[in-house]
Amino acid sequence: MNAKRLPLVLLLAVLTLGLVELVASALVYRERVSDEDWEAAAAFVAEHPGEAVLVSEDWLAARAAMELPAEAARALEGLPDLRGQQRFWILAPGRRSPWTARTHPELEGMAAPEAEAVHRFGALRLHAFANPSAGAETFDLLDALPDAAVASPSGKCRSQSGLSWRCKEGGLRVREVEVDYRPRRCLAVELDSGVQAKVSLGAVELGDRLRGHLGFGDFNARLRNDGAAELELWIDGALAARWLFTDDQGWAALALATEPGTHALELRVRLSAAGTWQRDGHRNSPTNAICVEVRGLMEATQ
C-alpha cells in the first residue's frame, strides 16, 4: 500500500464508522416501548391469570411492575425457579431472546421449555412457554408456614400472623430478600451466631423430590461476613439431609429424593456467625439473613 493509500483507506474507514454511529444513534437514542405497547401487553396478561410472567431484562422489571395487573406484578419478582411452572410467559423487548442472564439461570439445568407462541405488542414480545420438565408441586414451605411450630434453643418462638416469629435470639419472617442481587421470596432467618431454629411443619404431602434454595441476604452483610449456614431436613423424625452453604454460592439449589406421601417435615437452620465485621469491629447489625425456600415436587410422572 503506498503512502497515500493507507491514509485514504483509514480516512474512509473513520468516516464510514462515523456514519454507522450516526445511524446507530438514530436507532438507539429514543424510547422504543410506548405506553400503548404496555397497555396492550397488560391487557393480554390480564386475560391469563395465574400464569407466571417473567421479564427478560432487569431494566424492564420496574415498568412491568407498574403496568401489569396487580397479581402478575406481585409475582414478577421472588420466584424461586421455574421447576414448578408448567406454563409461563417471558416479557422481552423487541427481537431480543427471552433467555437472558436473568431468565436462563431459573431453569437450573432443566430441559429447555417448549416455545408455544410469541405475542407482539409494539416493541414488546410476550413469549409463551410450556415446561414439560416441571414437576407438580405437592407442597410449598411458604404456604405451609402458617401452621408451623418454630422453636429455638431457648424455647418456642412467638408467632405473629403465621408469617413471622420472634425468638429470644432473633426472628424469622416470610418476605422478599435480596439474594445474589435478585429478590427472592423465602423464609428469612435472622438469629444469633450458632443458634439453630427448628421449623416443624407437621404432616405435609411430599412428592418424589424435595427441592429448594438457600441464599444469604443483603450484599453489605455478604461483604462483611463470611459465615456459613447449615440446613437440615428431618423427615418423620429422622435426619434426611444436611447441607452447608456459604454466601459465594449465591441462590444455592438443594434437592433430595423423597418417598411420595404424607410425612412429618422439619427444617433446622443455623448460621455460624451473625452480624458483620466493620472498620470498627463486629456489629450485630446489619446481619446476614438466611433465605430458605423448600417445595415438594412430583417430577417422575411429568
Next chain:
Amino acid sequence: MSEAAEESRARAPARAVLRSPALVAALLAVLTLMTLLGSEANVGYVRDEGIYFEASRHYGAWLARAAREPGKANEAKVRDRYFAINHEHPALMKLAGGASARLLAKPPDPAIAEALERELAAAGKSKKARRKVAWKRELAAVEGGRIPILREGAAMRLPAMLMAALAVALLYLGGHRLGGTSAGLLAAGAFALLPRVLFHASLHAFDVPIATMTLVVALAWLRALRDWRWGLALGPLLGVAIAVKHNALFLGPLLAAHLWLCLGLRWWKTGERPRLAQIAPLPLWAMAVIGPLVAVALWPWLWHDTFARVAEYFAFHSEHSYYNMEFFGRNYNRPPLPVAYPWVMTWATVPSVLLVLTAIGAGVVLRRAFTHEPDLREPETTPSWLRPLPTGGALDSSEAGLLFVGLAAFPLVLISLPNIPIFGGTKHWLTAYPFFALLTASAWSWLWSAVMPSPDEADEADPPKRWRALAPALSLLLVLGPSAWASVHGHPFNLSQYAPLAGGARGAAQLGLNRGYWGHAVVPLLDEGETLPPGPVYVHDVHALAIEQYRREGRWPGWKRSGVSQAKAALLFPERHMVRDTVELRERFGPAPAMILTLDDVPVTVVYTD
C-alpha cells in the same frame, strides 16, 4: 465596484477574525460556558456536590471574613473552623465556588432567613445559643452575592464550567496548531461533546477541572523543555493542579519519566548522551519545590500542623472506601475490578469513531517518535539545566506525541491495576480525554494532509482548492455527530448515557453496565406535586446536603426526608447493589411504582407512593 465585490469586501474582516485561532478559541470557550450555564439547572445535585456546596459556603464565609478581619481570620483556630469540613479533598475548587457564590449568588429562599430569625429569637439572651445562630447566619449568606444573578448552586458550579471552557479553548488552539481549523474544532469537540464530560462539566466538583489542569500542565511542560520561563511557571501550575485534585500528584513523576524517555530516545538515535543538567533540569525542580508550596498555599487547612495533615490526606486516599460498581452484570465492591473495566467503559461511553481516531493518532505520533530522525537542526542554544530540550516540545514534535500518548493511557492503566480501590465510574479517567482529543487532532491532520496535499504539492488530479478546505470541515459532522447526538439526547441524565455502538442506555443495561449513581436524577420530579405531595419521602441516595441546596434555592417541594417505614412516597435510583432497597420499597409500597423517569426506556429513577 460590483455588489459581489462589495459583499466580498464586507465579509473579509469576518473571515480575518475567524482566521485568528485565539479568537475562535475564545468564542468556543464562551459557547461552552453559555451552554453549560444554560443547561445545568436540569442536572440534579449529585451526592458529592451536596458536601462541596456546604464546604464552599464555609470557605466563602472565610474569604468574606478574611476581607473584613484578615488578622482574626488567619488565626489557626478560626481558620480550622471554616476549613475542617471536607478537609479530605483540596480546597481550591471549593474556595472558587465559595467566592463565586459570594459574588454572583442570589439570596437564598426567604424561608432560610426566616428560620434563622426564629432561631435567634428562641436563643434569647443565651450567649452560646446566639453565637451558634450567628455562625449559622454567617454561613448561610442570607444577603446573597454582590451581583446576584445566578442560583447559588449555579454560581458555585461556575468555576468548574470556566475550567471546562478553558479546556475547550486550549484544545482548539492545540488542535489548530496540529492541523488547522478543522483539527482544532475536532480536538475541542472530541472532549467537550462527550456525554460524560458534559455532565461532569456542569457539576461543582473536581473531575473536569483536574482534566483541564492536567492539560494546562502538560502544555506548559512542553514549552518548559525549551523555555526557562515556562520551566519556572510549571511549579505554580502544578501546585494549582494539586490544589484541584490529587490526580495531579502523579504528574511530576510522569513528566520526569517523559523527559527521560525523550532523552533516552535521542541517545539511541543520535548517540547524543544526555547531560546531567538535562536529566534533572529546572522544570523538574520547579515542580518538586514550588509545586507543593503552592498547593499548600492554596489550601488553608494545611497552613498549620502541615505534615500531620498531609499524612492524613494521603492515608484517606490510600484507604479509600470501596464503592459498588456493576460491570457485565456483576457487582464489584472490593478490588480488584477486572483489568478490562476502564477500557470497556471507555469504549462504551466514548463513540468508537473518536476512539479509532485516537488510536490512529497514537500510532502516528509513536511512529514519529520511534522511527523518525530527531530534529537535527542546529539548536539556538545548547541543552542546559534551563532548557533541557531546546529543539523539542512543539505540539507536532515526537516529544509532544509521546506525552499525549502517555497521559492518555496512564489514567486507564492506573485504574486497571488490581490493588487500586474501586473509586467509581468513568469520571476517574476524564483526565485522559483531553489527550485523546489531541491525538484525534494529530490523526486528522495526518489523514487529511496525506489525502489532500497542500496547494504547493497538489497536482491536477487532486480535488479543487475549495474542496480541500471544505471536506475536512464537513467530515467533522460525521466524526463529532455521534457524541453531540448522545449528549443532547442524554441530557440531563448523561451520567447514564452510553455510546451508540454500545446500544445507548438500553444496550448498556442489557450488557449489565452501571446505570448511574449519585442520586441526582430528581429535577424533573421537583415539579411533580401531584405524584409526590409534600410529606415524608424516602429520598434514597439523594444526599441531605444536596436537599439543603435545593431548599436554599426554593426548589425542594416540601418533602420531609424520612425512613422507608414512615414515608408516604419513596425514590429509588436503580443500581445492581440497590436491589436490597427495591425489595424494601416493594414490601412497604407494593410492587407497582407510581412513576418512572427513563432514559431510552431504562429507569434512572423509580417513584413509589402509598
